[in-house]
Each structure stands twice: as structure tokens, then as C-alpha cells.
Amino acid sequence: xNPFVRFLTSSIGRKYVxxxxxxxxxxxxxxxxxxxxxxxxxxxxxxDYADLLESNPLLPLAEAGLAGLFLVHVAFAVGxxxxxxxxxxxxxxxxxxxxxxxxxxxxxxxxGPLLLVFLLIHIWDFRxxxxxxxxxxxxxxxxxxxxxxxxxxxxxxAIALVGLHMWHAFQSAFQTLGVAHPRYRALITHTGRLIxxxxxxxxxxxxxxxxxxx
Ligand code: HEM
Numbered sequence: 688x689n690p691f692v693r694f695l696t697s698s699i700g701r702k703y704v705x706x707x708x709x710x711x712x713x714x715x716x717x718x719x720x721x722x723x724x725x726x727x728x729x730x731x732x733x734x735d736y737a738d739l740l741e742s743n744p745l746l747p748l749a750e751a752g753l754a755g756l757f758l759v760h761v762a763f764a765v766g767x768x769x770x771x772x773x774x775x776x777x778x779x780x781x782x783x784x785x786x787x788x789x790x791x792x793x794x795x796x797x798x799g800p801l802l803l804v805f806l807l808i809h810i811w812d813f814r815x816x817x818x819x820x821x822x823x824x825x826x827x828x829x830x831x832x833x834x835x836x837x838x839x840x841x842x843x844x845a846i847a848l849v850g851l852h853m854w855h856a857f858q859s860a861f862q863t864l865g866v867a868h869p870r871y872r873a874l875i876t877h878t879g880r881l882i883x884x885x886x887x888x889x890x891x892x893x894x895x896x897x898x899x900x901x
Contacts, residue, residue: 698770699863701763706860708760713857713882715753716849720889727896730826737825757806764799791855798852805845833897842894850887857882 694700725736740746812832817823832838857879858872866875 698767701767701770702863704763705760705767706863708756708763709856709860711756712760713853715756716886716890717882720886723893724889726826726829726893730824730830733826733829734824761799761803764796768796789855791851792859794851795855798848802845802848802852805841805848808841809845829893830897830901833894834901839894839898843891846887846891846894849890850883853883853886854880 695704722736722740723733725732743749813825813828817825817828833842858876861871861875861879
């Protein structure tokens with residue numbers, strides 16, 4: 688077998704792919720969250736930001752890359768779960784490489800699939816729905832969605848899930864990539880938690896702002 692394919696189908700190879708795609712998705716989330724903050728400057732600022740993105744001819748390529756990252760991350764997670772199910776209990780713990788058990792680490796396999804369901808709703812909400820109408824106002828669509836109790840509930844729950852998933856994922860990814868020297872462990876853990884807190888506050892503030900003050 689080709690050594691690269693052999694690596695990708697090994698446990699550590701799968702975990703490497705999960706770590707690299709997970710960290711790339713974290714980068715996307717930070718950029719996405721920062722862009723969303725323009726809503727505080729008003730609908731026009733939010734739409735101007737969206738228009739700026741859309742005027743970039745490389746956007747379809749970036750979207751395809753992003754979809755690829757999500758698909759690979761999910762597919763490899765499913766592969767790892769299937770493999771772990773057939774392993775012994777001890778092998779299971781070692782294979783996950785999760786270290787100390789926390790609520791965040793033991794719920795990774797629940798928060799992950801729930802986030803996938805949210806993503807399908809979310810992409811329908813804003814990415815696909817806008818293609819179905821001739822004239823649309825993206826900011827207006829966001830405000831309308833987040834001002835409704837159901838929309839507010841879905842987004843607040845999803846952002847809490849992002850927080851729970853990410854709380855553990857960041858340090859787990861670095862551990863997989865071999866950057867787990869005791870000297871860096873605290874730094875990595877704190878950086879991961881800071882990024883998670885930024886994402887939760889940045890994304891989470893928007894539904895609260897629109898629902899209560901918008
Ligand atoms: C307050 C929370 C959020 C708001 C207001 C929001 C808003 C939006 C909007 C308006 C779009 C469409 C952009 C466009 O078509 O120009 C979008 C796309 C997207 N969002 Fe969010 N988002 C939020 C949270 C999230 C979260 C938590 C995730 C991931 C877990 C996420 C992942 C995505 C993805 C993958 C796309 C598709 C990107 C593309 O193909 O262009 N979003 N979001």
C-alpha cells in the first residue's frame with residue numbers, strides 16, 4: 688500500500704487529519720466571527736462586508752475548500768468512532784488521546800453531530816435561501832432569524848455547542864500533532880480556552896443583541 692494512504696488509514700493518521708482540519712476550521716470560525724461583528728455597526732456595514740466577500744473571484748474556491756474541510760473532518764470522525772467501537776476499552780481511551788476526562792472531552796462525539804445538524808440549518812438559512820430570491824438583504828435575513836424565539840434558541844444552543852466542542856478540541860489537536868511538551872501544555876490549554884471564549888462571546892453576543900435590543 689502507498690505509505691501515504693497507509694498513514695491516512697492508521698489511527699494516528701486519522702487523528703492527524705482531524706487535528707489539521709479542526710484547526711483550519713477554527714481559523715475559519717475566527718474570521719467568520721470577526722466579519723459578523725460588523726452587524727453592530729448596522730445593517731449597511733454588515734451587507735457591505737458580505738458584498739466585499741462576494742466580489743472576490745476566489746470566493747467559490749474558498750467555499751469549496753471550506754466544504755471539503757468540514758466533510759473530511761466529519762468523515763474521519765465517523766471513521767474513528769467506528770474503529771473505537773471495535774477496540775477494547777483501554778485502547779479506546781488511548782486512541783482518543785484525550786488525557787483527563789472532562790465534560791467537554793466526553794461529549795465531543797455528541798457536540799460534533801449536533802453541530803453538523805446546526806450547520807445544515809445555518810447554510811440553508813443564509814447561504815442557500817439567498818440564492819432562491821431575486822432581491823435579498825442579508826442583514827435583514829439575519830436580524831429576522833435571530834429576533835424570532837426559535838431562531839434565537841437554535842443559534843444560542845449551537846454557539847454553546849461550539850464552545851463545548853472547542854474547549855477540548857484545541858488542546859487535543861496539539862497533543863495529536865505532538866506539541867504536548869509539558870513546557871507548552873499550559874500555554875496551549877490557555878490559548879485554546881481564550882480562542883473558545885472569544886468565539887462564544889463574539890458569535891453569542893449577536894443573537895442576544897438582536898433579540899433583546901435589535
Ligand atoms: C451569530 C452567529 C452567526 C451568524 C449571524 C452567522 C451568519 C452567517 C451568514 C450571514 C452567512 C452567509 C454568508 C454569505 O453567504 O455571504 C454564514 C455562512 C456560514 N456560516 Fe455562519 N453565522 C453564525 C455562526 C456560525 C457558526 C457557529 C458556524 C460554525 C459552527 C458557522 C458556519 C458557517 C458556514 C460554514 C457558512 C458558509 C460559508 C460560505 O459558504 O460562504 N456560522 N453565516
